[in-house]
Amino acid sequence: MAFPTTLHEGMILDDRYQIVRRLGHGGMSQVYLAHDLKLPGKEWAIKETIAISNKYREAAAEAAMLTTLSHPFLPRIVDFINGDEVGYTYMVMDYIRGETLEEKFRTHPEQVDVPFILRCGDQLLRVLEYLHQHEPPIVFRDMKPSNVMITPDGDVRLIDFGIARTFKPEESQDTIKLGTVGFAAPEQYGGGQTDHRSDLYGLGALLLYLATGGMYSEWLAGMEGLIRTDMPQHAVQVLQRLLQPDPSHRFQSASEARQALYVKPLQRSHGQGRASTQIIQWNKTTQVIALLGASSGTGTTHTAIMLAHYLARMNHTVALVEMNSDPGAFARIQQVAVTGMNEQQRLRESRQFELEGVHYWREAARAEVVSLLSGSYQFIVLDLGRYRQNDRLEEFLRADMPIIIGSGAEWRYQDVIEMMTALKQYSREKWHYCLPLAQDEAVRRLRKELATDQVYALPWQPDPFDEDEDIAMQLAVLLQRYLPIVRKKRKFRFGLQLF
Structure with a gap:
């Protein structure tokens, strides 16, 4: 961290939020768990961001954008505290119980099986569909495992909109190139403006990363043979198309990609538990x-x-x-x-x-x-x-x-x-x-x-x-x-x- 935090356990922010502990950090921000003194029993996550130069405008723009959103797979923003004399801002949002996809993959890789991967893909495409249809459209631009929370019920939450942007069709390219190396679309490194298809590439990189045991996040020659063998063939084809370097060769919407990824669950007989999405396709794969x-x-x-x-x-x-x-x-x-x-x-x-x-x-x-x-x-x-x-x-x-x-x-x-x-x-x-x-x-x-x-x-x-x-x-x-x-x-x- 380039700057020390101003928060510590037990302190009260803005006469309302009592800091409990730090939840995580990255780049120029840190996230803390806090109790709401005006709503007993209520907990929030508070994102602290340094607000020097144009960082304050970025943090304020992020908060303003997120307050307009309402989706079950997104956190709610409930408060934004302006920068103080030191130069920090504080965003108050839903506290999401669970673990990041990165943590789950690292500590319980056996749970990241094909049904789990397909479920994550379906839910993330749902939230991308919502963001891309927003007016103006919102491009997330940082689809990586640490930005996806997994709740105890197994649902996803897309977090950290620090580099998200609204799409401006009159601009030919982005002013700033941002995104996590390995998960960002090629156009995020220069040569064009990011749009909703950049998020589809990022999602493809994330799903490929899970489907290859954390080994790959871009499509290479012979990749079909490196993906786990129980991945349905149609899903492999979806990943290949999501990861096309040319945006015009990818799916052109999250809705189209989700329709291609969807598999009707195989219904089991009574007493055999949940329906399964793992269907053995004879003679389709080895x-x-x-x-x-x-x-x-x-x-x-x-x-x-x-x-x-x-x-x-x-x-x-x-x-x-x-x-x-x-x-x-x-x-x-x-x-x-x-x-x-x-x-x-x-x-x-x-x-x-x-x-x-x-x-x-x-x-x-x-x-x-x-x-x-x-x-x-x-x-x-x-x-x-x-x-x-x-x-x-x-x-x-x-x-x-x-x-x-x-x-x-x-x-x-x-x-x-x-x-x-x-x-x-x-x-x-x-x-x-x-x-x-x-x-x-x-x-x-x-x-x-x-x-x-x-x-x-x-x-x-x-x-x-x-x-x-x-x-x-x-x-x-x-x-x-x-x-x-x-x-x-x-x-x-x-x-x-x-x-």
Whole structure:
């Protein structure tokens, strides 16, 4: 801060507002929580701004503009206290309980899932629609996570209008270039005047930031493969259009963008809780199945191979990816099927090969997995090996179908429970649990312990490449949500192809 605050805990501002504590700060302003002495029990947020030079006019203009607004996703401005002899002004507004989107994303990233992202997008487009239709139109110009509050009910509030401006069509460009780097539209850096389409770009940057785990806020080549895999395809297309560098290529109104983003919720049957906006769109995007062992020796790789070959026999294009911290199994599979010195040489040079319709990728890095997402595979099966708190956990959490592999042995029953305790902060709605060789009683106990019916036993299958009727029936039950009715392929003759 270039200037110290004039407020402190316990002091009374303007004979009415008793300062409680500081809520936050940024740039040339600070925000405090205050009690209203004239309205007992009422709390307000007070924004203190330095008002030297033209800053006073800016603060007064911001207050005058906001007092004309009335929208459920905007704070109300109830008072504006003129600058004192030191040069400060104070804006009194609604105190919004909750946390900023930035704080929520940082502390509870598992809660920023696809339904949450789409809900934020819908609500922010609603408030932008209101601002842009105001007379004169208001351009927000700083759509970033720290300027969005999330209430305890999960609704948004757009805060901090410090650089908002009314649109003046007679001006060819802005006098001052403002906006947060990474979220501001290209025209905010020069070469034209910002208008309502600048806000649409900012919203696209914010939503892309959430949908890529905080990695990106501008559209780059190959971005489709970097967005979380459970994002609906239509929403990906909306983000791409919002982030067009040329404003004329973006949506031309918030209403148009909101209509394109909207998805009718999938209504569940009675007793299944809220409606969900997460709809699996078969054959529209690649489905990622991630297998993670609760402990060593549970058969994670064996199960991944068995599942991938089952999918291939059902006429699906499948990639089986080794992301195990102790690789080697896929290399041994290559060696078994390769004969002759020429083929051995090719083996050393290639980490990708095909076996019975399954494309194997051994010792793969995350960047390779990202490239596969933009390919032609219907399913990507990830062998993540044994659970540890590392990058592989992120791949598990991002998958369309995360599967935990536990031991069917009674004495190792607690391995899954301990893993669930360690991961209790994450949503488990999509998670499945497979116990190779488990007895029915073990399955019932774990279902009760985890409060889910998505626990399955897998029968004995010594050869994961082979077709088995019992295994096929159980995998069909496990994958029923993801598989249409298809014709099986003919049985393969064991053979390998490098590519």
